[in-house]
Amino acid sequence: MMLAKVRLLVAALWAGSLWTVGYLVAPTLFASLDRVLAGSIAGLVFHAEAMLSLGCGAAMGVLLFFGTRDWTPKRRRSVLLIVVAMVMCTVASHFGIQPMMAAAKASGDASFGKLHGISSTIYLVQSLLAGWLLWKQA
Template sequence: MRRLADALYDIALTLWVGGLWAIGYLVAPTLFAALGNDRQLAGALAGRLFELIGWVGLACASYLLLFTLLRSGSVAMRRWNFWLVVVMLLLTVVGLFGIQPLLAQLKADALPREVMESVLRNRFATWHGVSSVLYLVQSALGLLLVTVFRRAAG
């Protein structure tokens, strides 16, 4: 059973961090490049993918934290990997339940125009920038987690 738990830890970490990098830095830019004439469609598809990886992040972070706590007990709270996952989880929650709904509302409020052609353009651009920075931080923390602090559970 311990081997399965260890394997699931590795799978959850790989799925989450790999998904963050694949969607954020490969898929989303490719969508905008391929659908250059239809930025609204590219944005809708990218938004849906970011939402999906957010849900993956919630599930994976829950497993990673539970694994670490069950394996190490309260000692887990003195380890970098535990706190990196906590911060990544918090960034996921902020993005999924805070910023993404706000961006969706701004798009809806701009209808029938595209948000970037409306008076809401600046607000949307600001919140999109905040979202991008938080995503970059989350991705960098994930890379740090994978490369340096992978599994400090004993």
């Protein structure tokens, strides 16, 4: 019972942080600051979010291993797949797309917009998966 509550808390922290950073903090920064400063701060915030996501993914993995004895194997497997997909979204975006975006921005390459669109799509998918993860906890 205690591990189920901790698992729900971690899932809520993960989902809430994704939604807050991506759909509240970043838009507010760009609406209230100049683009360069907003981009710099948003980059730092998204880096912190990526590290939090990796930590939450690891914690969920441990909690799914130890704290789901009352779940069916199918339920455990489906939730684990959601967690893995969310972690892969973080890895792909933060360690794959973000460095390419930084390089494109630094060189003035026009591909920055396309890369930003890909990154935003990955983030949206991860955000939707976070809702599904919370739903599956019940």
